[in-house]
Amino acid sequence: MDCGLGHSSKKSIRNRFQMAVMKGILVMVQVMACVGLQSEYYQTSCPNVQTIVRDAVRVAFQSDNTVAAALLRLHFHDCFVRGCDGSVLIDSSGRIKAEKDGPPNLSLHAFFVIDNAKAKLESACPATVSCADILALTARDAIILAGGPDWEVPLGRKDGKVSRAKDTTALPAPTFNISQLLQSFSQRGLSAHDLVALAGGHTLGFSHCSSFRNRIHNFSNTQEVDPSLHPTFAETLRKACPVGNTQKNAGALLDSTATRFDNQYYKNVVAGKGLFSSDAALYTDGGTKQLAHQYAASRLLFYRDFVKSMVKMSSIPGQGSEEVRLNCRKFN
Ligand code: HEM
Structure with missing residues (x-):
């Protein structure tokens, strides 16, 4: 089947x-x-x-x-x-x-x-x-x-x-490009469409500096900052995570409305304000870019697709799963 x-x-x-x-x-x-x-x-x-x-x-x-x-x-x-x-x-x-x-x-x-x-x-x-x-x-x-x-x-x-x-x-890394992301998802039976819909999970939450440092310091031999980042957003991130930062809890919200499950994430990605390289990567491929646009325009379309892809992701069969644990932290 x-x-x-x-x-x-x-x-x-x-x-x-x-x-x-x-x-x-x-x-x-x-x-x-x-x-x-x-x-x-x-x-x-x-x-x-x-x-x-x-x-x-x-x-x-x-x-x-x-x-x-x-x-x-x-x-x-x-x-x-x-x-x-x-x-x-x-x-x-x-x-x-x-x-x-x-x-x-x-x-x-x-x-x-x-x-x-x-x-x-x-x-x-x-x-x-x-x-x-x-x-x-x-x-x-x-x-x-x-x-x-x-x-x-x-x-x-x-x-x-x-x-x-x-x-x-x-696990996929925040530095992944679009082909690495697509490969990671397809290995689990998830499509490009699922990737874009599930990436919307980044409408919630927080990230430590280490996950996006590659974009804001020493990005390449010729550029300090990832040029696909919105300039003022990049500046905010550089202030939150300066070179040599030692604060363990420093970082940034994944989305400007990070406690609300909405479609703001896609609006951010479209505007060059996706936090990770992997978020920005969705905007570098024709197919995923178009879908990111559609989700930015319609919260309900995003919800519909997110639910379908969540059901798919959460049905990835466990390998050799065989017990009902009595304590989730320990094998029986
Ligand atoms: C597409 C590949 C993905 C990559 C590379 C990725 C990477 C990351 C990274 C690096 C963080 C921040 C970790 C930290 O520094 O604290 C993060 C946070 C988060 N991710 Fe993803 N992620 C991906 C997909 C997803 C998916 C599919 C979901 C859910 C459907 C998701 C939900 C979240 C949430 C909710 C947070 C915030 C967690 C918190 O605030 O505690 N991510 N992700």
Whole structure:
């Protein structure tokens, strides 16, 4: 069965998709059926799973709204390394370094939200809800709280038994150009269309200087600053992250409305105010550029496509996922 439903270039599939979008939820059912996930997976085994997770996210968000960005990124980093299997949640033990301690993951946070949801779920329905599913649900709930779209989350993932820091080198880097980004996404069954839609996750959150330093100091032999950066934006970034900066928490917001899930990210990219080289890269390729323009012009189009691509990303099968962990930080 062809699971590349999201934004396939095949005409027949695209037509099928367009019809399905018109009919609302049908498309989600198709994608979920592809990998055996279904939104009612816990209907009898843990009927309150959605409420329990939503409450844990809400409580955390009310005291710190930056958890929304953190939860979305956690799910992305989980799915891009060994599939969506909760491997990002495992704590390192002794000399064995888990994904969490891989360089791109050192700035992940809000793990406590997953722990809190899991503790409540273990009381309500022991050994039933996987940590990988909790990650998928918290990402969706975080987006709703940040003002973004709602959707049915396919459920039924199992947790993986492997988590290695070295595997995190497979995550896309902020210095990636468009071909590297396309390759990274296609290796996971995600199209150029998915790349542009999912990059909209950068409508939320914050980045440390190290992730965009390449653009603002010593950019090339002849240019100090990346010429594709808007000049005043570049100046702001250079002030926030001067050469030799030693402040650990220095950095910049990913978007000028970084706590709201909107389409401002694309407006920024179009204006040369995308933060990373990888954000600006979307504007260097004919196809992705056109789509970035369309999302900048229509928040609703972005929402529609983002939801489709999230369902696709969050259905990347875990490699050797086989258990429901009792504690998301440890294998059983
Ligand atoms: C396209 C390739 C991508 C690259 C190269 C990339 C890279 C990065 C980097 C370097 C950071 C900042 C880390 C730091 O310095 O603290 C970041 C943050 C973030 N990313 Fe991405 N990312 C990508 C795709 C995505 C996707 C697909 C999503 C979600 C759908 C996402 C969601 C986020 C969020 C929400 C943050 C902010 C996290 C926070 O504030 O805690 N990213 N990303």
